[in-house]
Amino acid sequence: xxxxxxxxxxxxxxxxxxxxxxxxxxxxxxxxxxxxxxxxxxxxxxxxxxxxxxxxxxxxxxxxxxxxxxxxxxxxxxxxxxxxxxxxxxxxxxxxxxxxxxxxxxxxxxxxxxxxxxxxxxxxxxxxxxxxxxxxxxxxxxxxxxxxxxxxxxxxxxxxxxxxxxxxxxxxxxxxxxxxxxxxxxxxxxxxxxxxxxxxxxxxxxxxxxxxxxxxx
Numbered sequence: 001x002x003x004x005x006x007x008x009x010x011x012x013x014x015x016x017x018x019x020x021x022x023x024x025x026x027x028x029x030x031x032x033x034x035x036x037x038x039x040x041x042x043x044x045x046x047x048x049x050x051x052x053x054x055x056x057x058x059x060x061x062x063x064x065x066x067x068x069x070x071x072x073x074x075x076x077x078x079x080x081x082x083x084x085x086x087x088x089x090x091x092x093x094x095x096x097x098x099x100x101x102x103x104x105x106x107x108x109x110x111x112x113x114x115x116x117x118x119x120x121x122x123x124x125x126x127x128x129x130x131x132x133x134x135x136x137x138x139x140x141x142x143x144x145x146x147x148x149x150x151x152x153x154x155x156x157x158x159x160x161x162x163x164x165x166x167x168x169x170x171x172x173x174x175x176x177x178x179x180x181x182x183x184x185x186x187x188x189x190x191x192x193x194x195x196x197x198x199x200x201x202x203x204x205x206x207x208x209x210x211x212x213x214x215x216x217x
Contacts, residue, residue: 017203029098032134033061034201035210036171040069042197043212045169048077049130050084053119053164055110055157056135057091063103066132084129090122093135110135111156119163127165133157133172136208143207147177154183161190161216170213177207187213 046069070087097105108115191213
């Protein structure tokens with residue numbers, strides 16, 4: 001998904017893969033939807049998640065998945081403890097995201113401080129229950145430099161976790177490499193539970209991996 005200049009996950013190289021075909025058949029905008037489904041199945045990240053931020057949201061497949069679970073949560077929990085009688089989903093990306101009913105999107109750069117002000121305005125004093133990030137730098141082909149730049153992006157996202165409520169959850173994409181432990185340590189300082197995971201829906205050739213943080217301190 002995109003942030004800055006983002007690589008399209010559904011390039012020609014992926015069009016013959018089973019998850020690409022499945023996404024088209026089931027109405028999801030990209031095969032990456034199934035990465036999120038797998039993460040949910042293993043870690044239950046959407047539990048009691050009504051206010052959700054999706055960073056690097058284009059083309060919108062993770063927003064579609066988030067909407068599905070947020071709608072289910074309203075019926076499943078009928079929750080009054082967090083005063084969540086509705087869901088709010090916001091997708092942010094420097095690329096325009098085609099509209100999804102009952103989902104908000106903003107065309108902005110998450111690394112720009114003015115963008116955070118806009119997100120806070122959207123929240124109206126509340127905090128998110130879940131932050132998702134499938135955002136990626138544009139790969140140059142140099143695995144070392146790509147990994148370093150992706151780490152910097154991840155650390156910038158971790159810097160804005162004051163937008164996430166206490167006991168909230170985070171999913172963030174990283175590239176495997178020497179600096180992986182740096183992000184993992186930063187996550188451990190912020191969450192009670194931290195695990196890395198590569199979904200089956202990820203390309204076998206890709207060095208992407210997701211870090212899941214549950215129960216923010």
